[in-house]
Amino acid sequence: MVFVHKFELQGQSGMLVIGYDLDEFQTYQLNAESITLLLLTVYLMGTIIYYQHLIRNVAEPLGIMTDIAFKYSRNDFSKRITFESYDEISGLGTAMNKLGKTLQATMLMNREERELLNHLFDSLPSGILYFDQNFQLKLVNGPGQDFLDFWRRVDPDAEAKAMPHQFKEMVQYAFKTTAGSEADLSWSQRHYNVKVTPVIQADLQKTTGVLIVLQDVTNERQLDIIRGDFITNVSHDLRTPLQMIKGYSEAIIDNIAESNDEKIEMAQIILDETTEMNKMVNNLLDLSRMQAGYVDLNRQNVDLADFFDHLASRFENSFKEAAIQFTYELADGIKTYTFDEEKMNQVFYNLIDNAVRYSAEIGKRRKKFIHITIRMDDVLDNVIFEVSDNGIGIQAESLPFIFERFYKNDKSRTYSKQKGTGIGLSIVKTIVEAHDGEIEVHSEPGVGTTFLVRLPFHAV
Missing domain, CATH: 3.30.565.10 (Histidine kinase-like ATPase, C-terminal domain)
Incomplete structure (x- = not known):
């Protein structure tokens, strides 16, 4: 290849001619392209290797940790993160493993406490019902549900009501005054002691619901009646024979009885009435002794x-x-x-x-x-x-x-x-x-x- 350049210098014209071998230039160009391709190849390979490193050591662990985090959110703590290297990602994984163990232990403890509370809640002899502001039943234990079932059986209009109207009056009073109340209520010969307590949210200072605690006191009422009847019965059953004993004793002492046979007859009546009273007292003593566990069987x-x-x-x-x-x-x-x-x-x-x-x-x-x-x-x-x-x-x-x-x-x-x-x-x-x-x-x-x-x- 030849380059020609005309010029003038001090009034004289001239021509500069430069020539070089084109094959040598092409060789140089080829060498430069080869080096460039080599560098690009090395760069791409390095990029690929680094990308694979990122995928293997960053993206994949992060994906695994994301999946495990979602499992944790579903209370599934069966998976743990394993590591092939120790770097910042492994540190994050270690923290997640510790978090999973802590969450699992906490959830287990909470579940055990919840089961215990549920067991205690259902084991309470008193019925417990919780109603929200809309008078909707949100919580009830076994005895409380038994009461609701009983109430629905005896009240023909129960299906259209959320609660007995006696409850509603007490609940409305609790919402209005934030004060509790207590009453003795009866349904179909069954008697209940009912306590209504407002549940107040401290930060909002407002009543969010009411807790109703009811206790079936039918047996206690019946026992009170029985005790009263017993006093009446014993008084009656003792007064009559005692009056007879007193009357016949006075008759004998005052010689009202004219003959020996009449005195013997009066004495026999006194003996019979005394025997009956003694039998009554012995029965009472026997019952108390036996119900206290003192029963000797022959x-x-x-x-x-x-x-x-x-x-x-x-x-x-x-x-x-x-x-x-x-x-x-x-x-x-x-x-x-x-x-x-x-x-x-x-x-x-x-x-x-x-x-x-x-x-x-x-x-x-x-x-x-x-x-x-x-x-x-x-x-x-x-x-x-x-x-x-x-x-x-x-x-x-x-x-x-x-x-x-x-x-x-x-x-x-x-x-x-x-x-x-x-x-x-x-x-x-x-x-x-x-x-x-x-x-x-x-x-x-x-x-x-x-x-x-x-x-x-x-x-x-």
Whole structure:
């Protein structure tokens, strides 16, 4: 290749001619391009290697940590981050692992505490209900739900209400005044003590809901009534014989009785009334002693036919007076039973005595009966003593309390034969349970009553 350049210098013209080998230039150019390509290749390879390093040591761990963080948010702590190197990313991963362990331990502790609180909440004997500002039920425990179920059964309009109207008045008062209230409320012969407490959010200083605590006090109310009836019964049952004893004693002292026979008759009346009062006091003492756990059983093998024949003889006059037919029936294979004869005599004496006292009036039954059946229950492995009658029966509302101390089914004194303190069936239940047995009652007013005494078969 040749370059030519014309020029003039000091009035003279000239020409500069430069020539060089083109092959050498092309060689140089090729070498420069090769070096440039090589450098670009090295740079690209370095970039790729660095990018792979970033992916392997930064992006992938960050992606893994992101996935694990989402798992943590779903309470899944089964995964942990593992490392192939130790750098800033590994430090972050170590922190996340520690965070996961701490969260897992905290969640486990919170779950255990929550389960414990739920268990305690549901185990509380009182019903608990929490209503928000819109009168919507947000929280309820087992007894509280039992109350709501009961209320919906007895209130025909309950389905259209969030709560009983008595509750609503107390809840509205709590929202209006931020003060609690307490009341005794009743539904269908059940009684509840109800306490309403406002729940106040401290930072907002406003009532966010109300907590209702209700306690079923039906049994307590019933026991109060029973105790009152007991005092009335005992007062009546003691006053009458005491007046008779006083009157006849004065008659004897003042020589009102003219003959020896009259004095003996009066003395016999005094003795009979004293015996009845002594029996009443002994029954009360026996019941207190037995219910305190002091029951000594003198178990012996008893011939059941002789046992019930003896019982029938004690009621012979009562059966004739009330026109009652008494029968008993022993199933095949059951001739004797091992129990405390004196105490079980008390059990069946009370059951038969109740059947006589609460038998139907003469003329209301074509035939009055008391029948005792002794049979085996092969399913429950028990011997059953079934005492049935066709007397006046027991009201359904009285059945749950029939074995309570001092409870009387018929509180009226229409019939003088229905006197008593109401402890007979309590004594019966205590003696049966001391023999590892159970007693239950089935009755229909106007039809009759059946008592089932179940005793374990192994004692036969």
